Amino acid sequence: MALTRADVVATATRILRDYGLADLTMRRLARELGVGPGALYWHVADKQDLLVAVTEGLMARLPVHHDAAELACWLASTLLPVPDAADVVRVALAWRPEAVSALGAFEELASAAGVGAGVAPREAWARGALDLVLGAVSDHQEAARAAVARQSEPPAAGQAEARVRAALTRWSRG
Template sequence: MTPARTGRHDRAHIIGVALELLDRYGLPDLTMRRLATELDVQASALYWHFDSKQDLLAAVSDRILARIPDLSPGTELPGAARAVRDALLAHRDGAEVVMSSAALRPGPSRAQDALRLALPAGLADADLAAAAVLQFILGHTSLVQQRMHGESHGAASTTGSLGAADDSAVFEAGIALLSRGVALTPR
């Protein structure tokens, strides 16, 4: 939900409107010009709040990942992975936005932090393991969202082996394999 506008547009309000436009039109049509039109300002006014479109998308990415709940101690990797996936699926092209920001702004994110917390204590390469799991989730969720977009335009088929009906099973199998690999990793 977009925060209520109070006078001038602030960063939080602009991010909220950008997220609404993302949900309505998708990432390819989320332009600074469209956002400015929606806000009834000149596109140049947006650059008071964001250095670039990528800076705006990084803020949108952070808002998407803010949907990941604070996980309780003892949450296992599959539960944390599902929480990350659910946050990405809550918004059209959410995985692509987060993936783009992760590629251009490497380093830990709320998603990676949640996954790291779900890994066994004392794991030697917890950062590496969390990054690998996050990349699987981003890739899988991006594929699912691409398929959903194709289906909405009549371009994708869900028939056959490993189609959309099997997306959940593929996700669970991937996370189970990654979890077993983590369990076998020396501490």
């Protein structure tokens, strides 16, 4: 069976879920797929392109939301189970922001809510909302790693989602 971009992205996502970003190398990915590293470059230009594709995959099931807090909670619950997911999304934002569908969804919600007088304020609001979620996901994942290291109970995912909902609700009201 021929290797496809979908195979590459699915395997990269599995490595990310199982081991985190530090272990997602092109060499490891190639080894897991049973190919040489050069074969990957037929399907992805470089690691940044791979991380953009992983981000697109994570957000592929983005449902329509009518409320920014609901969108933020959905995004947090989607990213929390994936170690280092916030960092992966940040790479995608830097390289191809249009690939981060949640950013576009936050912009649409900002526009519908009448945020700002123009496009720039809506974009800034959407970036801020996304940053809030990514920060909460990173904080939660780091707290969970610290709890494991201390052999204590990790925080429940619901705590991060509740924090995101409360913060975004307050922030949306200005």
